[in-house]
Amino acid sequence: MKYSSNDFTAIYHATLAQVSKFVHFKVNDLEDAQELVQNVYLDFYKYICRNDKDIDNVSAYLISMAKNELSRYYKTKSEMPKIIADEDNMMLEQIPDDQNLEVEVINELSSQEIWDIIETMPALDKQILVAHYRFDMPFSDIARSLNMPGSTIRSRHHNAIETIKSKIK
Amino acid sequence: MSNKLKQSIHDHAYNETEMLRKIMNSVHSQGIVPVKKKPFYQTRFWKLGLSFALVIILVLISVTQLDKLHLFDNTTITAVYALDINPSFEISVNKNDKVISITAINEDALNIEVEDLFGKSATTVIETLIKRAEEAGFINTTDLVDDYILVSVIPMNEKDKTQTNGFEEKIAEATKDSAYLQNLNVAVIKSNLIELRLAESKKVPIGLYVINGMVVEPDGTILTAKEFFSDPENRATFQTKGVIKTDKVDRLKARILIALGKLDAIGVDTTDIKNRLITAKDKDLIDIQNEVRKLLNKHHLGSTSEVNAKDEVYL
DSSP, X not given: OOSOHHHHXXXXXXXXXXXXXXXHTTOSOHHHHHHHHHHHHHHHHHHHHHOOOOOSOHHHHHHHHHHHXXXXXXXXXXXXXXXXXXXXXXXGTTOOSOOHHHHHHHTTSOHHHHXXXXXXXXXXXXXXXXXXXXXXXXXXXXXXXXXXXXXXXXXXXXXXXXXXXXXXX | OOSHHHHHHHHHSSOHHHXXXXXXXXXXXXXXXXXXXXXXXXXXXXXXXXXXXXXXXXXXXXXIIIHHHTTTOSSSOOEEEEEESSSEEEEEEOTTXXXXXXXEOSHHHHTSXXXXXXXXXXXXXXXHHHHHHHHTTSOOTTSSSOOEEEEEEEESSXXXXXXXXXXXXXXXXXXXXXXXXXXXXXXXXXXXXXXXXXXXXXXXXXXXXXXXXXXXXXXOOOOOHHHHHHSHHHHHHHHTTSEEEOOOHHHHHHHHHHHHHHHHHTTOOOHHHHHHHHHOOHHHHHHHHHHHHHHHHHTTOOOHHHHHOOOOOOO
């Protein structure tokens, strides 16, 4: 075994965000996306246990494993990432990126309460929130990753925040 | 941005710690164990290479050496022992002197069972065949006529001579352990494949072919071993080429005493002969043997062999 368990853990922490981000925008369901990422790392662990070969570029190798995993996933789920029609959200084009004030209000809720609300949201809204707050991606990058207009992303985000705020009594 | 929303999403989406825990749980539940790097001599490539090399070496050895050594071959005939009692047999043996085949060379031999003797040692088979020949009435080890058994030793090639050269010693050893063989005179003669083939072409047992080469019969008839060795001159001639393991003195004295018993039974006074027999040896013993045989014939107590026998001569 060329890589030890400690090497695996180090590689995992160093690459998880990149691999997760790659998978995140290609699977609508968050649970499925997380499971898929776990499978990628499980397969990677099996590979390094059984092989003595050096891997030139671990990140690239993991991404190629993720692509294979996604192919299998699409075959079983018969699902492709959905693209939402833009016209529904065109009127929210002017919503600003900075929504700190609204977010401050949300701080009155507990972490679990917030997540319970997020769980009830449409997959796309959930996807945008996770991309923005988990991977610190600006709306423009999220829009590019989802192949959507930036205005759509911003409006969906705004709606999601409003939904959470509406739950505060 | 540090706030509850961000914290909640970090806790619940792609949680690094939680995901790693789940991955490692799967690793353990699936029994995935890191494979330790094998030493080079345990690698598949090395094992395959080594196996291939060994096979090549074995093939080369078997092609070049094993055929010569007969290491694993117990069915190769390395020598033939031709036994002439009469009957006559050719006993083929392997390098371990174990009998592979027995061929009956004359009609008398056809009447003797041999099938149960394959795989036994040559000396055991020879002794057994002699006993069976006596049971069939071809020899009588209890009368006063010496019985001669001729064994011709033929190696299959030069290197097998080591095996056949030790045969005389093996017969001597077997005779020591066998009271039966001690009653007999076993003559051993070395021969060769050329003589064997010539004898076969003339349909004459090899042993008789060799010993008859030592005498010239006017009518060209072939003498049996018994006929040949019953003539002291022939025995003397034979000693120049072969070896005769002669009867032991004590055994001959015992046979003479048995014959004297037969004479006592019909009232012949044998006291003088018995007194002389006690101290007799060498030529005196042979003279007593001839004297007693003649007395048996005179009183019609002699066997056919004893009636027809010539006088024994001390050599």
